Amino acid sequence: MQDAGLARLCRACVPVVPRGGCRAGCVCPVRGTIVGMTELVRHVPGVSALVLDSPHSGTVYPPDFSYACDLQLLRRAEDTHVEKLYDFALERGAHWVEALFPRSYLDVNRDLAEMDSSLFDEPWPGPLPTGSAQLAKVRLGKGLIWRLTDEGLPIYERKLSIAQAMRRIDQCWRPYQAGVAAAVNAAHARHGYSIHINCHSMPAIAGSHATEFPGMVHADFVVGNRDHSTSSPALAELLCEHLRALGYSVWLNHPYKGVELVRRHGDPSVHRHSLQLEINRKLYMDEETLALNAGFEPLKRTLSSLIDSLLVTDPRRL
Ligand SMILES: [Zn+2]
Numbered sequence: 001m002q003d004a005g006l007a008r009l010c011r012a013c014v015p016v017v018p019r020g021g022c023r024a025g026c027v028c029p030v031r032g033t034i035v036g037m038t039e040l041v042r043h044v045p046g047v048s049a050l051v052l053d054s055p056h057s058g059t060v061y062p063p064d065f066s067y068a069c070d071l072q073l074l075r076r077a078e079d080t081h082v083e084k085l086y087d088f089a090l091e092r093g094a095h096w097v098e099a100l101f102p103r104s105y106l107d108v109n110r111d112l113a114e115m116d117s118s119l120f121d122e123p124w125p126g127p128l129p130t131g132s133a134q135l136a137k138v139r140l141g142k143g144l145i146w147r148l149t150d151e152g153l154p155i156y157e158r159k160l161s162i163a164q165a166m167r168r169i170d171q172c173w174r175p176y177q178a179g180v181a182a183a184v185n186a187a188h189a190r191h192g193y194s195i196h197i198n199c200h201s202m203p204a205i206a207g208s209h210a211t212e213f214p215g216m217v218h219a220d221f222v223v224g225n226r227d228h229s230t231s232s233p234a235l236a237e238l239l240c241e242h243l244r245a246l247g248y249s250v251w252l253n254h255p256y257k258g259v260e261l262v263r264r265h266g267d268p269s270v271h272r273h274s275l276q277l278e279i280n281r282k283l284y285m286d287e288e289t290l291a292l293n294a295g296f297e298p299l300k301r302t303l304s305s306l307i308d309s310l311l312v313t314d315p316r317r318l
Pocket residue numbers: 055056079199200201
């Protein structure tokens with residue numbers, strides 16, 4: 001359900017909140033507060049039961065990144081422009097959490113234990129990966145801190161220091177997870193349930209070292225709820241059917257089931273629903289130049305209708 005507080009939106013700040021936040025003196029309930037726990041994470045509290053987060057669309061390459069590969073190659077790892085696809089959702093009361101740093105610097109959709117110890121020339125003092133899923137990601141060079149691009153090229157030509165990695169965790173991973181947790185908790189406390197959409201995009205064709213399905217031609221959308229463990233099956237089906245009814249191809253839990261963010265924040269047994277939504281980049285951008293294409297605005301209208309549907313959905317009644 002939407003909240004009456006939405007009517008008090010600051011008009012000066014519509015339709016897009018500038019990076020620095022609302023204008024001085026703005027008291028709007030939805031957009032007035034930028035809870036910038038670091039300069040690299042943006043958290044805008046909302047009033048609805050809907051939480052959106054965009055973990056991979058960041059384009060601020062921090063000065064201490066010191067990557068050795070080509071920037072254009074590295075940028076292909078971004079879910080570029082995803083934050084723009086959903087910018088309308090803030091004024092409708094959705095909570096919003098966004099990584100401003102790039103995914104290749106630190107991937108917040110990973111557990112702390114998914115550290116690739118071969119990045120260092122000294123022992124990593126933190127937890128290390130266990131289990132086949134965590135080990136597979138690290139083997140692909142796609143752990144918490146990436147070692148390889150999606151094409152399998154090394155990102156660094158040096159070893160990282162333990163202190164550098166710790167700093168990334170403190171400045172990126174911890175505030176991002178705290179932001180999503182705070183948003184989900186606030187939504188749940190106010191409404192008795194939460195719907196968290198973990199927002200991503202995927203290349204039209206999977207890269208050679210991007211996933212466990214190299215070369216796969218992707219559907220228009222992939223919805224993931226880790227085989228119904230992070231949201232109810234009915235809510236996942238609602239997303240799929242909404243998009244299919246608009247003519248899109250939609251796959252559920254294949255080839256992507258959802259990763260750490262939905263695992264960490266979804267618990268449907270207590271009405272906390274988390275779903276990963278992957279959008280095929282060909283629907284809105286040129287994957288070579290990263291420029292938006294003519295599909296951007298129509299896709300945004302599709303997402304707008306989906307978000308409106310979720311804002312009036314109580315998953316306890318599905
Ligand atoms: Zn992503």
